[in-house]
Amino acid sequence: MQKPVNMDQTHQAGGDRGLLRLLYGGMIAGILMLAGGGVWYIAITGIIGRKNWDFNTYGVGPRTLAICGGLLLAASIVLYFTLPGVKRWSRPVARDIWKDRYRYSLILPGLIVVFVFSYMPMYGIVLGFKDYKIKSGIMFSEWVGAYHFDRFFKSPVAGQTIWNTFFIGVTQLIITFPVPIILALLMNELRSTSYRRTIQTIIYLPHFISWVIMYSLLFSLFSITSGLVNKLLMSLGNSAINLLSDPNKFYGLLYGTSIWKEAGWGTIIYMAAIAGVDQEMYEAAYLDGANRWQQCIHITLPSIAFSITTMLILNVGSVMGANFDQIMNLRTAATQTTVAQVIDTYVYDMGVGKGQYDLSTAIGLFQQVVNCALLFVSNYAVKRMSGEGFF
């Protein structure tokens, strides 16, 4: 109750002169900030070396100028907190920040890391709208508008790549998504707890190996010359099957390895949800004469519906490019330009492989936008249907 009264009094005491001082102070701080920013921008461009530095124009070297700009910026911040006019507004902020200074110092490293590794690259997205020249850098390459998008969408590769991405994402989702649910329901019916624990330990294991190792396992079994399966087939007089590099078998390989590697791991969330079901419901159902199948369908399944929804939203959101690692390791010379070419791998091939940074940035941006849109659409759809969205 004390606070508002106090503030009221200061306000009255300040009056018109206070307002004038505020304008005055704000203007000084604002002008300093703009000037500092401008000086800094010029200096940074000089340091990066994208601009021929003309000593006659600026008088000092770029580094000195950068320090001056920085000082100007710092001065404007200091002024914001000390100038008589603005002090009234900035004082509570300063007090709170000082009071929580230790907490700010705790979060500072994390904020910096996120800034450097997540926000700084976002500036690089402008590359998608520029004609990148190494010697001009990102900042001074010429703007070309939507040229790269145009170029990508008009190329014959685009249609196939987008279709592959979409097709693989959707079919993989449809085929692999129900498997963990079914496994969890079946696992729940295992009577012996110790047996169930053992099975869980085993089926979670493949999640912990990388796709590189996954390929090594496949190689040991299905390599056309030295794989065990093919050796067995050949010793029985059959011909070897070419699983690893036959384009027609590539999608099957993707689904199969996804299920083998991730289905067991996927059960964790459903098992946790099942463990939370009220046991009295099963007893009541049993007394009402429900058999195990009916208990499973009418009690267990509805109880994990929320988990299923959550997982579905997450999966739909990443449908366009959740399997970069998998495809990078499973594709071969025979498949990488045809059935295995998805947006992610195309961005990699064009960008890192062929050095077309601008084009692949544009394609990457297109994919990001599609992914974001999918996430929000699926969230919206699920919210409409079940009333429970993710955000």
Add this chain to the structure above:
Amino acid sequence: MAKREVNRNRIKHSLGDQIFNGVNITLFVLIALIIIFPFFNVFAISLTSNVEYMREPYIIWPKEPTLEAYEYIFSTSLIPRSYLLTIFITVAATTLSTLVTSMLAYGLCRGNLRGQKFFMIYLLITMFFSGGLIPNYMNITKTLGWSNNLLALIVPNSVSVFNFIIVRSFFRQLPASLEESARIDGANEWTILFRIIYPLSIPTLATIAMFVAVGTWNSWFAAMLYMRDEKLYPLQLIVRNFVVHEARPADMQNMEGLRDAAGNRIFLNETGLKMACAVATVLPMVVIYPFIQKYFEKGMTIGAVKG
């Protein structure tokens, strides 16, 4: 759990029930076999001598298991060095990430910080939107100049927003009175975090540490982008180049000096070598996995519920 077992044992099993149980158990035995067999097979091949490998039409388990392939890959300079390097990267990345992420989570776990909402949005945006492959690549190689620098494998992932959410939701469940009483006694937030909060949250911290450790151990893509020098390759990348790209590492070209105890020349076959490298790479994971399993289950559950 216990209650349920009692309940279920009371229920009489019909014939159909028993058949279902039998089928169900058999099904899971089959699934377990399908999962274990590839590992077993890779291990078996890595233990097979070249002579036996060439002689037999196929090998389930070698008649005379030998460790030659392992002896050879550990006698090269490449694999032992890469092993140490991978362990170093994993330990460094895990420590850094656990520390930075948990500090961030503690700083933002109570909603009374000025700018709290901004910071949360600032973090969450990065979950849905990022620069993309090329801007990230240019940021690290051009702006930071970290090509061929191990920092590029350690620092960039040190804040995971997913882990941040897990830890933050755990910290929020801790009673606020703990912090307040310490604050009254004059402790600052750093002291509170390190002396009071950390000791209470070891299982949760272990969970996110495991996530980071497994992710780092298994990663190869960042190294492929940023490391030019083969000496700085982590194990996964070496195995990838060897097995997926069929390019034998330079250090493994020379096998002239291989002799057995009697002084006869030993020949090693390519597949055996590949499999030995793969086993060496996956072994630490498989060995520690049973011990860390429960942490993972817990972490996944918290992440999914509070997501």
